[in-house]
Amino acid sequence: MSRKIVLTGDRPTGPLHIGHLAGSLQKRLELQDSCDTYIMIADAQAIPDNVDDINKIRTNIFEVACDYLAVGLSPEKCCIFIQSTIPQLPELAMYYLNLVTIERIGHNPTVKQEVKSKSFKNGVPAGFYLYPLYQVADITAFQANFVPVGKDQTPMIELTRDIVRKFNDTYKTNILIEPQAIYSKLNKTLPGIDGQKMSKSLGNAIYLSDEEDIVIKKIKKIKSDPLKISVDDCGDPDNVIAFTYLDIFDKDIGVVNDLKNRYRQGGLPDRVVKDRLIEVLLSLLKPIRENRKIYHSNRDQIYEILKLGTNIAIEKAKSTLNQVKSAIGISYY
Amino acid sequence: MSRKIVLTGDRPTGPLHIGHLAGSLQKRLELQDSCDTYIMIADAQAIPDNVDDINKIRTNIFEVACDYLAVGLSPEKCCIFIQSTIPQLPELAMYYLNLVTIERIGHNPTVKQEVKSKSFKNGVPAGFYLYPLYQVADITAFQANFVPVGKDQTPMIELTRDIVRKFNDTYKTNILIEPQAIYSKLNKTLPGIDGQKMSKSLGNAIYLSDEEDIVIKKIKKIKSDPLKISVDDCGDPDNVIAFTYLDIFDKDIGVVNDLKNRYRQGGLPDRVVKDRLIEVLLSLLKPIRENRKIYHSNRDQIYEILKLGTNIAIEKAKSTLNQVKSAIGISYY
Numbered sequence: 001m002s003r004k005i006v007l008t009g010d011r012p013t014g015p016l017h018i019g020h021l022a023g024s025l026q027k028r029l030e031l032q033d034s035c036d037t038y039i040m041i042a043d044a045q046a047i048p049d050n051v052d053d054i055n056k057i058r059t060n061i062f063e064v065a066c067d068y069l070a071v072g073l074s075p076e077k078c079c080i081f082i083q084s085t086i087p088q089l090p091e092l093a094m095y096y097l098n099l100v101t102i103e104r105i106g107h108n109p110t111v112k113q114e115v116k117s118k119s120f121k122n123g124v125p126a127g128f129y130l131y132p133l134y135q136v137a138d139i140t141a142f143q144a145n146f147v148p149v150g151k152d153q154t155p156m157i158e159l160t161r162d163i164v165r166k167f168n169d170t171y172k173t174n175i176l177i178e179p180q181a182i183y184s185k186l187n188k189t190l191p192g193i194d195g196q197k198m199s200k201s202l203g204n205a206i207y208l209s210d211e212e213d214i215v216i217k218k219i220k221k222i223k224s225d226p227l228k229i230s231v232d233d234c235g236d237p238d239n240v241i242a243f244t245y246l247d248i249f250d251k252d253i254g255v256v257n258d259l260k261n262r263y264r265q266g267g268l269p270d271r272v273v274k275d276r277l278i279e280v281l282l283s284l285l286k287p288i289r290e291n292r293k294i295y296h297s298n299r300d301q302i303y304e305i306l307k308l309g310t311n312i313a314i315e316k317a318k319s320t321l322n323q324v325k326s327a328i329g330i331s332y333y
Numbered sequence: 334m335s336r337k338i339v340l341t342g343d344r345p346t347g348p349l350h351i352g353h354l355a356g357s358l359q360k361r362l363e364l365q366d367s368c369d370t371y372i373m374i375a376d377a378q379a380i381p382d383n384v385d386d387i388n389k390i391r392t393n394i395f396e397v398a399c400d401y402l403a404v405g406l407s408p409e410k411c412c413i414f415i416q417s418t419i420p421q422l423p424e425l426a427m428y429y430l431n432l433v434t435i436e437r438i439g440h441n442p443t444v445k446q447e448v449k450s451k452s453f454k455n456g457v458p459a460g461f462y463l464y465p466l467y468q469v470a471d472i473t474a475f476q477a478n479f480v481p482v483g484k485d486q487t488p489m490i491e492l493t494r495d496i497v498r499k500f501n502d503t504y505k506t507n508i509l510i511e512p513q514a515i516y517s518k519l520n521k522t523l524p525g526i527d528g529q530k531m532s533k534s535l536g537n538a539i540y541l542s543d544e545e546d547i548v549i550k551k552i553k554k555i556k557s558d559p560l561k562i563s564v565d566d567c568g569d570p571d572n573v574i575a576f577t578y579l580d581i582f583d584k585d586i587g588v589v590n591d592l593k594n595r596y597r598q599g600g601l602p603d604r605v606v607k608d609r610l611i612e613v614l615l616s617l618l619k620p621i622r623e624n625r626k627i628y629h630s631n632r633d634q635i636y637e638i639l640k641l642g643t644n645i646a647i648e649k650a651k652s653t654l655n656q657v658k659s660a661i662g663i664s665y666y
Binding site: 043044047048051054055057058061082084085087088090091093094095097098099100101102103104105106120122123124125126127128129130133134170303306307310325328329330332333 | 376377380381384387388390391394415417418420421423424426427428430431432433434435436437438439453455456457458459460461462463466467503636639640643658661662663665666
């Protein structure tokens with residue numbers, strides 16, 4: 001039986017942080033052993049938001065690739081590639097446009113919400129409005145069976161399944177695969193050290209590339225339970241980001257539960273919790289950071305790996321596109 | 334000084350008729366001698382309307398190519414290619430999507446009107462809504478200076494010019510060319526023999542491939558001036574399609590003016606006008622039909638010519654795409 005196929009990836013808008021590690025990278029390390037795993041650095045999708053700062057995308061393609069390799073994603077096990085180097089993706093998107101209404105594409109709640117929050121003054125950039133459709137091309141080009149996503153991305157998977165069904169029905173074929181979502185075990189996205197969404201501009205993310213002293217400094221900034229004024233006060237671990245992190249990253253559940261109990265009862269200084277978190281995170285991040293430095297100093301090697309990925313991805317996407325064009329009835333020579 | 338570039342073409346939804354001959358083919362014969370002329374058989378653009386009958390598109394790619402060659406468009410002078418064989422076109426379209434709002438694309442009056450007339454019950458197919466943007470990609474891919482169009486297509490040229498300016502401004506470059514429209518000398522589209530728009534379904538078009546007896550039969554069907562009941566009545570040549578055709582195709586203006594005067598004065602049977610039209614059209618169409626038969630029986634040759642065109646068109650489009658990606662800042666290796 002052939003292996004299942006997974007498509008996953010990131011927009012190259014910043015280096016990866018512990019939120020990515022918990023939310024997606026660790027899952028990918030499992031997937032690369034059991035599935036044909038395509039990991040896409042989605043530069044084309046990042047353009048609409050970054051027209052004025054394309055250099056950020058260029059830089060972060062390299063940074064994100066280093067992050068992937070540093071955590072153990074291996075070019076021998078998975079295909080890491082840059083989205084814009086695969087010409088078949090926009091070509092597939094063009095054919096899918098005939099199978100869906102412009103209104104249906106706009107009915108994506110994520111797009112609707114982002115349109116609202118970004119408050120585009122002069123109208124919605126078409127590239128932004130249409131990105132769910134281009135995601136359908138990304139997913140189907142690689143015949144992905146599984147797509148690891150957050151709950152908020154369910155509508156994108158639904159749109160993909162709709163278009164796949166419509167394509168297969170219209171052209172009486174079964175060449176396109178209906179993908180399934182794989183949801184992260186995390187109930188929600190890992191918050192930054194201030195409890196808000198991790199973001200570069202807020203300076204609240206712990207990056208895989210952060211040096212030890214930076215990691216320590218960031219952990220020390222984490223606030224305690226606001227209702228816990230003095231050491232002796234009872235505290236609620238659910239209100240403390242340090243515990244949220246320990247829940248995710250500390251493999252010794254016993255230690256974490258013990259700390260939580262003591263925190264609830266009062267008398268446990270936040271410093272002790274943070275010291276445990278520092279110990280856990282430093283030991284987790286040390287090999288990643290060390291690997292990362294080696295990759296980071298070998299720029300040519302990284303681009304060789306990406307180029308290899310491009311070649312493999314193009315082969316797969318080309319095969320799908322050829323099947324799609326044959327099914328439509330427009331391959332001529 | 335390098336030659337100017339022209340992009341033109343047709344949707345392969347039916348064989349070409351005398352309306353095409355007067356409206357565009359004769360102009361192209363001039364252009365191929367003075368400009369680098371790209372003639373695109375726009376199959377991808379024809380898909381949204383013909384999802385259920387792709388075979389019509391396949392068939393008519395061949396028929397239209399035969400028409401081109403039969404009238405004297407020559408693969409040695411111009412590049413005849415099939416749109417869907419140029420992967421750079423949808424790729425360019427994807428990048429242009431970032432420079433225009435979804436609302437702006439919808440503000441095309443042709444799209445608005447067609448949306449209205451086709452009364453899409455379940456919403457507007459996205460491929461249909463977006464085709465003006467794909468036309469921008471078609472035009473700019475070949476760096477076209479000139480695009481022969483009807484007056485109704487002015488908004489498409491305007492959208493192209495807008496996007497070209499936006500691209501060049503945004504990326505501080507001048508690689509994309511603002512095209513200019515070349516308008517047909519015809520004031521309006523040539524009507525069918527019944528005065529309505531020429532269309533296959535109405536059976537009112539005279540095709541370049543029509544045999545002599547068919548041409549004669551169709552001309553005989555042309556109605557006289559409805560106010561001219563008997564031969565002796567005065568008639569208005571402006572109300573008679575046969576005169577509309579003579580105005581376009583009869584090179585001897587003296588003969589036509591003489592016929593018109595006699596028609597106005599009364600006493601000229603419609604038969605005489607039609608006989609003149611038969612003479613003119615048969616002599617015009619005879620060499621085309623004969624050429625066409627030869628090409629039509631050499632299927633392999635036609636596809637060789639189209640393949641050659643594809644190769645030339647890909648080279649040009651690839652060069653543009655590479656410049657576009659460099660200007661955006663996303664060429665990596």
